[in-house]
Amino acid sequence: MKRIFTSVEKMCCEFYPAFYLYHSIYKNVMRNEIKLANITSNDVVLNIGCGAIPFTALHIVQMTGAKVIALxxxxxxxxxxxxCLSKYKLQKNIEIALGDGIVENLPDFTVAIIALHVKEKATMLENLKLTKSPGARVVFRQPAVGYENEYGSLPDKYVPDGKISQKMKTFKESYLYHIS
Incomplete structure (x- = not known):
């Protein structure tokens, strides 16, 4: 399923109606996550796993005005x-970069949003805890039952500080963690 979505994104980003449709599917997800993490225009948001259609970054900028660094x-x-951001003139406040969020030095951020398809979620959370961003909020999309093997999930020992329900087939909740 992950490979299918990746391929579809890469094809859709070139054709505006498909780009817009794909982008719009996630509007309510992002509205929920923005509320969960209390994202404002004062935040610097690190989006790990942005894909060819960086819908998370776009929604954050459009809904909050925050700066987004998407990897x-x-x-x-x-x-x-x-x-596609350049073509559709949507690049304002968004920096797109190559990186996986695990091994490289991450930029300073106040909020991180981790895409569902980032499989090593526990490793990612531990890595984010080691950054120089104390007080940051981190949002993970937890896979729905039956999708854990494909997308990876955070073990039960990682109790979230907050969570919100999502109406998506592949993930039903977004979890919030605070980095101390």
Whole structure:
């Protein structure tokens, strides 16, 4: 399923009606996550796993005015994301970069949103705890029952500080964690 979505995103980003439709599907998800993490225009949001259609970054900028640094480890997705943002003149407050959020030095951030398809969620959370961003909020999309093996999930020992329900097939909740 992950590979299908990745391929669809890469195809859709070139065709505006498909780009817009794909982007619009996540509007309520992002509205919920913005509320959960209390994202404002004063935040710097790190979006890990942005894909070729950086809908998380776009919604955050459009709904809050925050600055977003969006990472993806797929070089083709990064190039396509940059191209589509430029083509549709949507690049304001969004920086797209190559990176996986685990091994490189991460920029300072106040909020991080981790895409569902980032499989090593526990490793990601531990890595984010080591950053120089104390007080930051981190949002993870937890897979729905039956999708844990494909997308990875946070073990039960990681009790969230907050959570919100989502009406998506592949994930039903977004979890909030505070970095201390």
């Amino acid at each position: 993806d480890k797929d070089k083709e997705a990064v190039e396509k994301a940059k191209k």
